[in-house]
Amino acid sequence: MKIGLIGFGKTGKSVASILLENKNFCLEWVLRQSTVLEHRSVPEFFGVHSDEPGLIYSSSKTTMQELLEKHPVDIIIDFSSNLGIYGYGEDAAKKEVKIISAISHYTDKELKLLKKLALKTTVFWSPNITLGVNYLLFAAKFLKKIAPWVDIEVNEEHFKLKQGTSGTAIKIAEALDVEKESINSVRAGGIVGKHEVIFGFPYQTVRLIHESISREAFGTGVIFVAENLIDKEKGLYNFEDILSPYFVV
Template structure:
């Protein structure tokens, strides 16, 4: 085995950031967290990991891959740092502007970069299966039903839209329905209906750690790759 992947965790005080740090400490992947970045860190060192304020980003030590779950206003400086240092970037930050997405596309010409709305490995496989089904089942109805906890605001979910985009690539025109109930982590049902028969593809997440594990999986596979806009399914 080679040297551990040196990770920068950006947005480290958020829910995903904390999960990433915990899983790395538990040895979930062969990685070493060299720095954690948050808006205003409460401590300078936590469990041996040095913490930096967002305003100190330029001073972080050398890293192979930045894993980013932050806010749109913090995304630009991190992208610039990755380009400057020729480091890979894995990001799940949502709410990016068109200008930021354009900047990502330009950066992909210089560094390996992966942005995803959902880092579940199962969802990555679901997207591929949906595209294949849509291609094969020409003319069938396509419906996507997504269910999440009561506190989730956006509907349809970003994952549902990503799965719907896969259906569109296969030639289907998906319809969406959203349910908000209890503490559901995330469920996505894709239903193809023809005359007298129906095909259902379902993914259920029962633990939010699946998203952090997927992001770490992507980071471990992205180091050393050629520059480009990578997809999670490319790294399975």
């Protein structure tokens, strides 16, 4: 399966490294805003041997239309910014290229565009594309459904320089009907990211914890999503759509 990756920051690089390791996928190209590294290959950048082209292009010199004509792909993975969808969305949908977006924050305008694109191709969006976090979210919603009266606390811990409340923690809180203001945040040292949901039952406590060790977790999450999107029809999907069948007993 041929992959086009948009965004080559810290997370994009980690995702690219995981894609190169997986023989079921071929990283055809990377598109980024900067002209730095333009026309170099991703395998060369990492100093590894690979038969995958993985050429790096700059959006200031190459359009998405040109890329898809010369180097067609099956899936576009977006780790750029909330504005990235405007640069590739229409061209990808027109050619029925599947879209996997891992953008943390979209405005209502971008979400409306995703729904429009989903009429023409398969679109997946998750503000946090790690499998572990989404399993935690799914399991937490399942537990609350069993015991809607339970006391719930949401905690999140991140590196010292991270500003604002974690978007993932906010999503967890919204799913469990916990006030955003009630989220407990910790900023310290080199913590990559930790999310915890505490369920306070009478005489017992249940804790669901997810801790990120490195950004490569986003890469394994992308692969899981891509593998589960192969046979999906046109439409807009999220992690719950993909995980639900696994919970059928």
